[in-house]
Amino acid sequence: MMKSLFLLLLLCHVSSPVKHSLKFLYTGSSGIQNLPELVIVALVDDVQAGYCNSNKTIEIHQEVWKKLFKDKPVLMELFTQQCFDTLPKLFKSTLDKIMQHFNQTEGVHILQVMEGCELDEQTGETVFSQYGYDGEDFMSFDLKMRTWILLKPEADVIQQEWEADKARIENHVYFLTQNYSEWLRKAGNYGENFLLRTVPPSVSLLQKSPSSPVSCHATGFYPDRATMFWRKDGQELHEDVDHGEILPNHDGTFQMRVDLNISSVKHEDWSRYDCVFQLYGVKDTITKLYEAPINVVCVSGRPFNHIIGVAVALMLLPVCITALFWRKKKKNIGSQWRLEDCSDVSLKSKQQFF
Template identity: 70%
Template sequence: MSHLGQYVNSIYDFFLFCPTVKHSLKTLYTVTSGFPNLPELMISVLVDNVQAGYCDSNKTISVNHDVWKKLFKDNPGLLDLCTEQCVEIQPKHFKSRLDRIMQHFNQTEGVHILQYMESCESDEQTGNTYLVEGGYDGEDFISFDVTKRKWTSQKPEADVIKQELEADKDRIEETVYLITQTSSVWLKLALNYGESFLLRTVPPSVSLLQKSPSSPVSCHATGFYPDRATMFWRKDGEELHEDVDHGEILPNHDGTFQMRVDLNISSVKPEDWRRYDCVFQLSGVEDDSVIRLDKAVIRTNWVPPSQVPAGAVIGVFVGLMLLSVCITGLFIWRKKKNNGSREIRRDVL
């Protein structure tokens, strides 16, 4: 058993929590090669898809909310343990794995990224479910089925790595233990400290946006929590499926979320606009947020070309460039399947 597993088990009996809704603990590992200004290893821990903490091999450690800061304050040995894992132990494991993958691809230099995600989700009805996935250079690479104790290559090039991992039976058993036992305990610990914070509900600000008179109308909700939400367009009270494009739920910098759903209005007659509305539903909130399709409430930057000042054009261009950089940085690798870790501990990939 790892030192972290022993530490967690020693405090397990003090924290018993029975979740009433789904909760998750995810750990995201990013290992880099060829980036002179980036740490070799970066680790983010998310509770219910909101970042709770971050550390990297350059000794940067941050805790993002008072409830998580209290967890470390009440358990002083925990910070030293996480620092040791993040700065000394885990970089060696992950760097070794990245070097092995680069060797397999005959890559001796250049920019390369290994990303790895572990997830533990708790549900009082279905119990705990676990997910382990790895990506390399922006593509799905390998995954681990905890129940079947089986590695699966997501592309033919990963077969050799899969065979190496499956040949080490002791490591497979350690992986299963760390995922099913240690991560579950850590999730319960996090929920005990952050119960009131995690069970809160924050309603959204909902608005209608449109880039130009001919583009789709986007129903945009932002600032809501938790991320268990749905949004859809209706016509005459019936949910629409055609001419509708659903966006993903994305995180905001303050720990809340945003989402959008677009409606193609090219075939909607002006006199029929009043028959359409957008509905936002948030888990734990009885009343829906509803906004009717109305030109008077649509927010847009569009004005006739002759009225667009040159400064405004430059401002919009610069804004879009910054937005593109932020989105690219956030989603260097986003797994192709929906949803899908645990706290800081030994590498299992």
Template identity: 60%
Template sequence: MQRFNQSGGVHILQKMDGCEWDDETGEVVGFHQYGYDGEDFISFDLKTETWIALKPQAVITKMKWDADKARMKFYQNYLTVIYPEWLKKYLASGRSFLLRTELPSVSLLQKTPSSPVSCHATGFYPHRASLVWRKDEEELHEEVDHGEILPNHDGTFQMSVDLDLSSVTPEDWTRYDCVFQLSGVKEDIITKLEKDRIRTNWVKPSDMTVLVTAAVVVLAVILIGAAGFIVYKKKKAIRPPSSPDNSAELSAQLNPET
């Protein structure tokens, strides 16, 4: 707080240390760093065995800690020996969960015939995956739009990549495919760009006209029926009831002998 000329208030000091281990190359990258009030403050550089001041206020701390060689060796041993041993032990214990892989379902989606075709992969795990469009087995970088990897509610992930087909003729569609690659899985999922594979909820204008016409007819029938029922009820309501005297007189006229 004195380094930042702070006399009071609530402040947060954070420490984060650990290591990353590449099981293919055997490379271990250790890290030990501090943050203050949500911003990086100072970090330890394993290669030079010195501290890096990430804020001007951290320079004094860097000079003090650089002079403490015993502290340096302590952190170096933890980051390069002890932490990797722990990591390998935990990985072996939870290998079935930590190294599990789940392949996705891949679909081709299109809103309208003039919209880009989206290659959508969902349900994969882990998130270390790639999804690309290819032409003649060469990855495309132009006319494609890569989406972010997003989490699903069940812990798996989803992603998509769009392909603009506005300048592609129907004859060239067979030259395109979508390729999904998942870390830890050798085989790729390849989806050819074919018309019958594209899913859409788009309705043709002619079909839409038929649907609208049918809806209008049904609505008209309902309105006519409702209007007829209302007229019937009104007529029934204003019709005068026959009295008992009128009924007797009418009966006598129809049956003179009684």
């Protein structure tokens, strides 16, 4: 189990093609020692804005987000009273019911919810609500039809129970349509310069041995809309190339890598290869020429880039735990979501979440 968690940590990244987004990731769990029963993470444009858990830990990042949380009492309440008390009880109750339905009495089980609002200049504003259980899609909410869409056939009994509770559905609709749009616009107004900034990366070529693949590694860039590739004689390569995921750094920037297998490349041909990094919104590209084998600095026998990767994964544990299945199902989920217009109505408590 722990091995799978670490693999997911290293691959974890929630990415969005829209211009601005506000996402709340809720993770309720059972059977995992030293992990809070509930973790809530708020992401603005995929940058962590806030974090809280049922152990009464709360973190608000960046001054613009602190201003947003201070200006919106209910948002602060979500990260204090409800995160510490109300929602953990509701998540545990729902998790127990699902476990009972699947005849599960023990072991590690995780219930996740991803909700929020996205803003695109072409398509406008949309909200979404997606549920997952034990790393698989579970149910999504169709706001227009006010109904639950079954994504896991075995959960039909749970779906029928949720469908029968009309009051809960209306409360869910009420919360979805009254907050996210306003919070996203406020976040954009408060942090426009922060959100629209571009930060170039530091790009390095790393290689464990002369015969091992060459890793072109870029880190410290923002936003996460970037591409990186290897070329030979100015032409992009597609064979013998391994593209890694874009991963978040603890400071809100991102990192990525792309590996090139050079085992069959002759010494005299090294200069024909280069790595190119391109960042969205920036005209200039960064190019690194492969000239000779580069030895990676090792610490206690481990490659330097491996140490960095594990360290980053550990620092991002709270965020990545909340995205155990969103990455794996990203393409499928995208086609299944039913996204509806956000609207502004008065506020209601997130206690009606379930």
